[in-house]
Amino acid sequence: xxxxxxxxxxxxxxxxxxxxxxxxxxxxxxxxxxxxxxxxxxxxxxxxxxxxxxxxxxxxxxxxxxxxxxxxxxxxxxxxxxxxxxxxxxxxxxxxxxxxxxxxxxxxxxxxxxxxxxxxxxxxxxxxxxxxxxxxxxxxxxxxxxxxxxxxxxxxxxxxxxxxxxxxxxxxxxxxxxxxxxxxxxxxxxxxxxxxxxxxxxxxxxxxxxxxxxxxxxxxxxxxxxxxxxxxxxxxxxxxxxxxxxxxxxxxxxxxxxxxxxxxxxxxxxxxx
Amino acid sequence: xxxxxxxxxxxxxxxxxxxxxxxxxxxxxxxxxxxxxxxxxxxxxxxxxxxxxxxxxxxxxxxxxxxxxxxxxxxxxxxxxxxxxxxxxxxxxxxxxxxxxxxxxxxxxxxxxxxxxxxxxxxxxxxxxxxxxxxxxxxxxxxxxxxxxxxxxxxxxxxxxxxxxxxxxxxxxxxxxxxxxxxxxxxxxxxxxxxxxxxxxxxxxxxxxxxxxxxxxxxxxxxxxxxxxxxxxxxxxxxxxxxxxxxxxxxxxxxxxxxxxxxxxxxxxxxxxxxxxxxxxxxxxxxxxxxxxxxxxxxxxxxxxxxxxxxxxxxxxxxxxxxxxxxxxxxxxxxxxxxxxxxxxxxx
Numbered sequence: 001x002x003x004x005x006x007x008x009x010x011x012x013x014x015x016x017x018x019x020x021x022x023x024x025x026x027x028x029x030x031x032x033x034x035x036x037x038x039x040x041x042x043x044x045x046x047x048x049x050x051x052x053x054x055x056x057x058x059x060x061x062x063x064x065x066x067x068x069x070x071x072x073x074x075x076x077x078x079x080x081x082x083x084x085x086x087x088x089x090x091x092x093x094x095x096x097x098x099x100x101x102x103x104x105x106x107x108x109x110x111x112x113x114x115x116x117x118x119x120x121x122x123x124x125x126x127x128x129x130x131x132x133x134x135x136x137x138x139x140x141x142x143x144x145x146x147x148x149x150x151x152x153x154x155x156x157x158x159x160x161x162x163x164x165x166x167x168x169x170x171x172x173x174x175x176x177x178x179x180x181x182x183x184x185x186x187x188x189x190x191x192x193x194x195x196x197x198x199x200x201x202x203x204x205x206x207x208x209x210x211x212x213x214x215x216x217x218x219x220x221x222x223x224x225x226x227x228x229x230x231x232x233x234x235x236x237x238x239x240x241x242x243x244x245x246x247x248x249x250x251x252x253x254x255x256x257x258x259x260x261x262x263x264x265x266x267x268x269x270x271x272x273x
Numbered sequence: 274x275x276x277x278x279x280x281x282x283x284x285x286x287x288x289x290x291x292x293x294x295x296x297x298x299x300x301x302x303x304x305x306x307x308x309x310x311x312x313x314x315x316x317x318x319x320x321x322x323x324x325x326x327x328x329x330x331x332x333x334x335x336x337x338x339x340x341x342x343x344x345x346x347x348x349x350x351x352x353x354x355x356x357x358x359x360x361x362x363x364x365x366x367x368x369x370x371x372x373x374x375x376x377x378x379x380x381x382x383x384x385x386x387x388x389x390x391x392x393x394x395x396x397x398x399x400x401x402x403x404x405x406x407x408x409x410x411x412x413x414x415x416x417x418x419x420x421x422x423x424x425x426x427x428x429x430x431x432x433x434x435x436x437x438x439x440x441x442x443x444x445x446x447x448x449x450x451x452x453x454x455x456x457x458x459x460x461x462x463x464x465x466x467x468x469x470x471x472x473x474x475x476x477x478x479x480x481x482x483x484x485x486x487x488x489x490x491x492x493x494x495x496x497x498x499x500x501x502x503x504x505x506x507x508x509x510x511x512x513x514x515x516x517x518x519x520x521x522x523x524x525x526x527x528x529x530x531x532x533x534x535x536x537x538x539x540x541x542x543x544x545x546x547x548x549x550x551x552x553x554x555x556x557x558x559x560x561x562x563x564x565x566x567x568x569x570x571x572x573x574x575x576x577x578x579x580x581x582x583x584x585x586x587x588x589x590x591x592x593x594x595x596x597x598x599x600x601x602x603x604x605x606x607x608x609x610x611x612x613x614x615x616x617x618x619x620x621x
Binding site: 053079090113118129132156158159163260264268271 | 303304305328329331348350351352353356357361363364367368376377378379380381383384387399400401402403404405407409410412458459460461462463465466515517521522524525528564565566575578
């Protein structure tokens with residue numbers, strides 16, 4: 001019988017399958033790193049994994065704490081600076097990057113800066129970091145959204161997706177032709193962008209999720225693929241890899257904190273602290 | 274600053290002498306191994322009115338803002354503790370109207386430092402950002418946040434940012450010599466440009482090493498001694514963040530910080546305990562070990578994994594061979610002097 005899997009495992013593995021052998025990948029922390037490590041281990045051995053802090057061709061051994069975590073691997077092949085990481089992206093050497101999303105509109109434009117007014121924020125989010133430049137110049141971008149929202153109008157436009165849809169991104173002359181987001185992965189399903197209109201549509205639903213529950217999250221009339229199906233099942237090999245490489249990712253944040261706090265507490269008790 | 278000068282001093286002295294109220298202060302580290310103890314000392318000395326530059330804020334920006342040191346923040350990324358339900362010192366200060374913030378992308382921020390480092394007045398950045406609110410919404414930088422020019426060669430519209438030359442940089446590295454030659458390795462980020470763009474540089478390091486160590490590994494030196502004003506040896510100077518080759522991130526301490534940071538009162542209590550309550554890093558480490566035990570620090574010490582040595586050797590280090598003969602002319606020094614006399618080359 002095939003192995004059963006958590007939602008977190010499904011998301012990681014679905015993202016990992018977007019990475020093709022030989023591609024250059026900019027990773028972020030969490031899901032992207034685990035996805036990258038899995039791809040490299042299982043189906044894309046010649047992928048080059050890099051982080052914007054300037055560590056390149058890494059083979060992470062444990063999940064990194066952040067994007068400058070050289071402690072997560074035993075050495076790496078090329079040390080450069082942040083400036084060169086972005087000029088390398090600008091010149092077209094980055095195939096795939098991953099980006100977390102707080103707000104997304106129907107054409108894949110992204111907000112990661114603020115909820116509410118920019119100058120008097122209801123909630124101040126991290127900001128752009130590398131996002132705006134990566135989404136501009138990586139050949140393709142994989143978006144992930146957990147706890148974010150679909151909106152008609154972004155509170156703040158941090159990173160460019162397909163602008164006003166159609167050919168507006170290419171027509172602007174500001175971006176490499178054909179670049180942009182290719183997929184949005186949420187806790188409920190997989191979305192892609194219509195080839196012509198560049199509008200988000202629902203391509204796959206995760207097991208146990210109804211299309212109606214997804215429609216409720218989207219403030220416009222969401223289009224659904226004619227061939228809508230359930231998100232492809234992970235293989236046992238993929239699940240095994242994720243569990244061994246990133247056990248804390250496999251169980252999900254909530255369970256990690258619960259078990260982690262109990263463990264820290266018990267250890268402190270044992271030390272008499 | 275002359276190379277021969279010994280610049281070793283305490284964090285107290287370095288911050289007192291080289292960080293002034295209303296300075297533009299840049300944190301040289303990016304995400305990893307932040308200059309925690311230098312940051313703490315800025316807060317203890319109650320520096321005011323700073324314009325803070327931070328490539329990516331971790332807990333360092335949070336405590337500087339909560340400590341009332343910062344009026345203006347230039348950054349690309351700020352931390353948020355605890356997701357939606359949580360908060361941050363930056364968010365609380367913005368809501369209270371005590372902090373102004375200017376957002377850039379990672380590259381744009383760094384491009385300002387790179388321009389400053391090289392003495393240029395501006396730098397070209399990636400034009401895609403022109404369609405975003407980064408370009409449209411401007412805080413205290415106003416018109417000077419970005420300017421668009423036309424490329425003199427292609428005619429293309431080019432997005433630019435102005436150079437930044439902060440008054441002072443505080444930065445933590447693995448090792449330095451007493452002259453200030455600072456060696457840093459791992460995720461290079463923007464450590465070199467942030468440091469070299471600045472007018473004054475305070476380096477803290479895990480260890481001060483002999484000059485000879487630096488000379489044998491110049492590829493690791495990111496800040497040359499002649500640019501450095503102060504060198505401070507602070508073991509565990511980046512704790513609870515990590516330093517490659519020394520220690521890992523202290524996840525327990527980090528988690529406790531971010532739980533505290535979710536509220537203003539929580540963060541104040543944390544700062545009372547760990548910053549104001551500890552006069553220096555020794556006191557901080559003593560307090561840490563008294564509270565958590567030495568085991569937690571031992572658990573994050575690294576196992577060594579040395580870089581393969583690069584061979585800086587040469588065929589010889591003297592013009593005179595083992596027999597005392599000059600390598601090109603084949604004569605001894607005495608013979609050479611005799612010939613110079615005979616040829617009438619000597620005066621005086």
